[in-house]
Amino acid sequence: MTGVASARIKAEAYALGFDLVGVTTLGPMETAPAFREWLAKGHAGTMGYLERGADKRDDSRRVFDGAVSAVVVAMNYGGTQPSGPIARYARGRDYHDVIVDRLNELLSRIRDVIAPGVNGKPYVDTGPILERDLARRAGLGWFGKNTNLINPDLGSFFFIGSLLLDVDLAPDEPFATDHCGTCTRCLQACPTQAFDGPGVLDATKCISYLTIELRDAIPLALRERIGGLVFGCDICQEVCPWNVKFSRDVTDAELQPTPAVASSTPVELLGLSEEGFRARFRHSPVTRAKRKGLARNAAVALGNTGSADTMSDLQRALQDAEPLVREHALWALERIAVRHAPEDR
Ligand code: B12
Ligand code: SF4
Ligand code: SF4
Incomplete structure (x- = not known):
């Protein structure tokens, strides 16, 4: 298919309320070797599902039979509200449900008006995909030193979703530049010193992992560093100048904070x-x-x-x-x- 189809698909995706939309081809993932090294260092801790899906993460065509392209979207979850015991991303309705539903709606619109018979599958943190890599490849941002994908107009307080499709689409240019420069605020601000270097997170020390993924006792040496956080952590994003300047309120009705959760x-x-x-x-x-x-x-x-x-x-x-x-x-x-x-x- 042509660039016209990509442009029409992107217009439909924006109309559905996504904040950023890019198109990319699937194939071997550039950061797969870094992911393998990360696993080998034990940085995934008890998140065994990451190891199990490693082969598919090497090459995004393996995720779904016949998949050759992806529409990659970003959805702002808001960085302007005050920090609190529950991280911002978790204060509203489950983003997996919201974004998967909307990507399915996008798929049916593509079938109805652009490419009848197309096959597709939505992913939002729900399959073996290096989502930040795919999003960078679709032009949505760069890998910050805090490992988050950052967009120059939106910061990093956004979710990533992908609709994998079995049709060729004209891709966007990958995001090629890095805008962290000499800044190291995130690395310095991390209360548990969880970074094993710029862009490399030892998840076993990260408060997000300790409070969400770890099922056992929290290591004694790290407990005091968790401060008043109860679920997730936003500190390395809060200090990022790109968020200080560009983060937005949550505007999407379905992602509004649920008062009983947020308070x-x-x-x-x-x-x-x-x-x-x-x-x-x-x-x-x-x-x-x-x-x-x-x-x-x-x-x-x-x-x-x-x-x-x-x-x-x-x-x-x-x-x-x-x-x-x-x-x-x-x-x-x-x-x-x-x-x-x-x-x-
Ligand atoms: C496992 C996981 C976690 C783990 C590990 C996080 C991590 N940094 O690895 C834990 C539980 C700690 C976690 C925490 C969070 N997560 Co999380 N997580 C994931 C998951 C499922 C896989 C990530 C992964 O593969 N990690 C392995 C490492 C190697 O990959 P990576 O850190 O993403 O790094 C990539 C790049 O940085 C680059 N890279 C590798 N080496 C190097 C070296 C240099 C020098 C550079 C510059 C880059 C670079 O390649 C890597 C692989 O593509 C993804 C969903 C998905 N399927 O991708 C969501 C995801 C990454 N998480 C997300 C979110 C929102 C969070 C939190 C903000 C939640 C919170 N508030 O608590 C925090 C952020 C913590 C942080 N600084 O990363 C979003 C991120 C959106 C974005 N804008 O980047 C994702 C994409 C989910 C989604 N669909 O929206 N998460
Ligand atoms: S989320 Fe919190 S604990 Fe994890 S790396 Fe960022 S600042 Fe450190
Ligand atoms: S705080 Fe600085 S180094 Fe860290 S991600 Fe943001 S710009 Fe990059």
Whole structure:
């Protein structure tokens, strides 16, 4: 197909509310060797699914039979709201659902008006694709030293989605320039010093991994560095000058923060029952941590930032059905006790 088809597909995608749209051809991924090296260094920790999909990540044509092109989209989730215990990306409806639904709508419009009979499959963090690589290749931005894909007009507070198609489309130029320059703000600001160098993240030290992906105890050496964060971390994006200047409010109706989620406090999160957890986080990305993981994280946040008043909540958590929660609550109580101990005179 021609560049005209690409242009029409992009116009349909913008009409559906995506903030950035690019088209690329599929094939061997430029950063696949870096991904392999990253895995070999153990930086993926317990995220075994990354290792399992490694062959497909080497070459994006392997992801879906017959796939040759991709429409890659970005969707702003907002960087202007204040930081809080729950990272910005997780304050609204689950982005997987929102973006997959919209990419399916794009697919049916392509079938209806541009290319009848085309086959396609949407991906949003839902398959073995190096999404940042594919997005850079489609012209959407560069790899920041904090590893996030940054766009010069939007910053990095956006999701990436891809619609893989079995038709040839005229591709956009890959994003070829790097706009980090000599800046190292993100590397310096990371509370756990999780970067193994510019552009390389040791996920096992990242607060996002520790609070979302890790199922076991949070390593003692890292607990204090987590501060008051409970789910995810935005620090290396918040300090980035491209976000300071260009991040936007969330305008998409479906990605608006859910008030009960966005306003959650660590005390509330520590005390949620399974039922309360399900009710508050229905259709939210936070469900990934499960009630047990979120209560564990809330205990750590209270250990770091809670007042003496929160000790009664932590004492109640010593009766939690989950040993993981009890252990972290005990750690937190000891930390608060030390913080509020009368000073030696
Ligand atoms: C595993 C994963 C994580 C892990 C590991 C993150 C990581 N940096 O590797 C954890 C749980 C820590 C995580 C955290 C977050 N994640 Co995440 N995550 C993923 C996932 C599923 C795979 C990423 C991956 O393959 N990592 C392996 C490493 C090697 O790849 P990479 O870090 O992406 O780096 C690429 C480039 O930087 C480049 N590269 C490699 N080496 C080098 C060296 C140099 C010098 C340079 C410049 C570049 C470079 O190649 C790499 C591979 O393509 C993707 C979805 C997907 N399928 O791609 C989402 C994804 C990357 N995550 C996303 C988000 C939003 C987040 C968080 C912001 C959530 C939060 N607020 O807590 C944080 C950001 C933390 C950070 N600084 O990256 C978005 C990022 C959007 C964007 N604008 O970049 C994605 C694309 C999901 C989506 N569909 O929107 N995530
Ligand atoms: S998300 Fe937070 S912990 Fe992870 S690398 Fe960025 S600043 Fe560090
Ligand atoms: S903070 Fe600086 S070095 Fe880090 S990603 Fe942003 S511009 Fe690049």
